[in-house]
Amino acid sequence: MNSYQNRPARPVIAIQSFRAGVFDLDGVVTRTARIHEAAWKQLFDEVLLRAAPAQNPFDHEDYRRYVDGKPRLDGIRSFLASRNIVLPEGGPDDPPERETVHGLAKRKNHAFRERLRRDSVEVFDSTIDFIRRLRAAGLKTALVSSSKNAAAVLQSAGLEALFDARVDGVEAERLGLPGKPCPDIFLEACTALGVQPAQAIAVEDALSGVQAARAAGCGRIIGIARSGQAEELCRHGADIVVRDLDELDLNTHEALPDALEHFDAIAQMLAGQRPAVFLDYDGTLTPIVDRPDRALLSDAMRTAVRDLAARCPVAIVSGRDRADVERLVGIEELIYAGSHGFDIAGPDGLQLQHEEAVEFMPALDRAETLLRERLAGIDGALIERKRYAIAAHYRLVAPDQTPAIEAAVDAALAQEERQLRKTGGKMIFELRPRLPWHKGRAVCWLLEVLKLDRPDVLPIYIGDDETDEDAFTALNERGGLGLLVAAGPQASAAHYRLRDPDAVGTFLRRLLETTSP
Secondary structure, eight states: OOOOTTSOOSOEEEGGGOSEEEEESBTTTBSTHHHHHHHHHHHHHHHHHHHOTTSOOOOHHHIIIIITTSOHHHHHHHHHHHTTOOOOOOOTTOOTTSSSHHHHHHHHHHHHHHHHHHSOOOBOHHHHHHHHHHHHTTOEEEEEOSOTTHHHHHHHHTOGGGOSEEEOHHHHHHHTOOOTTSSHHHHHHHHHHTOOGGGEEEEEOSHHHHHHHHHHTOSEEEEEOTTSOHHHHHHTTOSEEESSGGGOEEESSOOOOBTTTTHHHHHHHTTTOEEEEEEOSBTTTBOOOSSGGGOOOOHHHHHHHHHHHTTSOEEEEOSSOHHHHHHHHOOTTSEEEEGGGTEEEOSTTOEEEOGGGGGGHHHHHHHHHHHHHHHTTSTTOEEEEETTEEEEEOTTSOGGGHHHHHHHHHHHHHHTTTTEEEEEETTEEEEEESSSOOHHHHHHHHHHHTTOOSTTEEEEEEEOSGGGHHHHHHHHHTTOEEEEEOSSOOOOSOSEEEOSHHHHHHHHHHHHHHSOO
């Protein structure tokens, strides 16, 4: 992560783009992580004293790496394996004093409960405030925890009413759900709240928890790095990493400042730096039209983009197939990222084909067949098959038929729920591979590959749609600048607003004037 001087540094979340928040307990909501860590240390130091006295005692790094966020039995197995200690597995009826994995699990639980009775539960006030703000905005909230003591902890802290659902170690065992880093408890929490994972914000502090939220397909993943593991949280799938939730800004429908009216401030950010510009296509470079094939680039916009590309890196990042948007723009010098970044190509042999996405093609094929069958009788319904996505357009559909479009998309999703995820946009529903990849990750990949992730480069992303929020969020983390194309106030993680594509053209020409050859 980088935070450069004079750049907007505070990450922004457009909470109106989501319907739920899913929170880990220990280290996120409560400070019970220190109680857990002390109980684990008590247990494992006793084990080491008997089984491997020459080895170092259990420490914080062991806690973070082997047990934090995991179900109790998995944590015991992980740590023992790390020290080459072999103990019998035993069974659920083993007493705490028995030297088996199950016996140790009961012993740890007894130690934790004893400490919980002795010590009061502390909470993170910033997290409680964050949750209340989400709930005040109409979002539902759930707790996910590997702990079988989650209910007791919540009761002790007086937080039971803060969550609409709870999936903890007891519930996971009852349902036979594997623990983190498997996605199942996040998926179960979203089901309990009645939302799709893509509609949920996940908040985690453990690496295994971030992995689980990413595998579940949560729409935004916030990692809390209280113990200095920011880079690892990013590598494991966090979209935003903060030390505390009070570092986040929540945007509902506040009006963003106009980028043209505040261009002098943007020019000041560019002092001594060069821009790297990333542009959406539909709704950004061209107006939104009834049919995708009618979104044609004007000569004036093409000239502005071409001239800017002669002075700084410019990439088109679109939900369209790469070949399609490359044909419509028609400028060879640009970098093109199609299918929301799953397919990238550019000058000098630059190329990325997301290898894992190919495995999802059969699921997309099946979903496309079902959608075409279900929507064949609805006037105006348009199915656009892309290489790595399927879009169901309903701009030309009678308003009373819109629920039927979404019901058909949901039916196709239910058939392929482990393979695909549903996203939205301007008058479309879209099915995409359930992979941790989107426009934001594509932009980050380009910054790194092109060696643009450095203090003398200011990344700028301009987009208008829900899928562009991933890129705005990614650039928040890297000290970049997000510009939302919108006629009026709209929830967004961007920093500025441009009212329409004409304003985008004006902005690009003014940017060209400030950028030296």
